[in-house]
Amino acid sequence: MLAIDGSFLDFKQLDLLALRQTPVHRLDSRAKVLTTLCFTICVVSFDRYQISAMLPFLIYPAVLMAIGDLPFGYIMRKIVIVIPFALMIGLFNPIFDRQVLMQIGSLDIWGGWISCISILVRAILTASAAIILVAITGFPAICEALEKLKMPQTFAVQLLFLYRYIFVLTDEGVRTARARQLRTFGKRGLGIRHFGSLVGHLLLRTWERAERIHMAMLARGFAGEVHSTRRQSHFGRAELLFMSGWISLFILLRLYNAPQLLGGLFTGTLP
């Protein structure tokens, strides 16, 4: 129970981080969205057996976390959440792919193990970029950026409501769970039947609340379109520098395997 409360508050924290004022927070959100997108494409497009060439990409989240003054432990805990999901996908690989790619001593390393690790590295890299993007930009600003980048407005509004809805849902969830906790006197639960009615109850309450929110929106002249306050933020020199700098680095790192080159430099066996 405390865990639900805790992780929920944790989630709000991500929103609070976006309110900080650091050089990366101040950048126009479009620059950050596009750079993150480019980062993701570069990482995801690597060969399935690639690991070493992806590692230098860690520099992007590391640098942003430092400049953005983000709490390392907190961001780490958010990233760790994706690991089980990545493993769920990746662990099938060693079962199907038993081609021997290398040997360490007398140990055969199957391709499946390598691609599994590769998936894990990919997941960690992209998740960290995404979480850091939210932490230095804020979800609403991301929606706004997507809209300015010509994503249909209704879609942007939907995304924003989805985000708000998550808060509504978790809020109701916490309350329902608390009420249930108090009545089960700390026992583990009431069984699956009651769980079903609990979920039904939760959906009903969320629906009612969503309806009341809609009512409040109508009361203030809502007609299907969320207008933004259009804060002064424009795409200037800083944004251009940020984007071009990072994107050229990503392309370089994508084309050349930096760790291998570096290793070659020391052992004198340049390819």
Add this chain to the structure above:
Amino acid sequence: MSHHIVHVKNLQHTYPDETVALRDVSFLIHHGESVGIIGANGAGKSTLLLHLNGYLSATSGEIIIGDDQLSKETLPEIRRTVGMVFQDPEDQLFMPTVYDDVAFGPLNLGLDPDEVETRVMEALQRVEAVELRNKPPYHLSGGEKKRVAIATVLSMLPEILVLDEPTNGLDPQARRQLIALLQAFHHTRIVTSHDLDMVLELCERTIVLHEGKVMADGPTLDIFNNEELLKTCRLEKPFAMQACPVCSPDKRPLVSQPPLVPPHSNKPHDHEH
């Protein structure tokens, strides 16, 4: 709209599940009046308020706001004129920051950005919440949420303010601050509550609802002195008008004139005498 009157005529409302929530409700509220609508839980207060800005439509009867009868055509203008503050501020605050939330209404009115900015800042100043403007609403305290919810309505420059149980769930100090705030407004005010002490301070006139019917309509003091009426409507005399059990154990009614509650004090009276 020269006279911002609220005229409710023979209003009847039956919910789809056949609950009759309002039975033949009629009253006329004049410009600048401050009216309390009191009644126990389920008396129909919220249902009544939801009619005033057209969210619920009457089963029968009519509503006139200013010069306009409530109808599909007049709805947008009436929603601007009638600023509705809902019971649970969580329902009213849905934008990412306080600023965006207060700007939501003016932006829907199609005002230009400078005008929006001015209105937002004025509204926030009115409720003493300027420093909260960049915070996400769900991080605020109960009292702050309530004040911001009021600002979201003030920014539309309504002529009539409607508040559903505004002091519900507030701690004494937040309640006190809110009452002082509302006292300073010159709008026509309609406030529902079962916090009769608040009604006593805020409203010169009171309408009593009971099971969907208007039981009484008159000066607040007269109504609060009518113990029989309050009892049948499942209400209790405000503490400020009750005999104080500590200093007058003989239960002699202490106050029959307007209660002398200084605007800054929290309690009906202190025990210094």
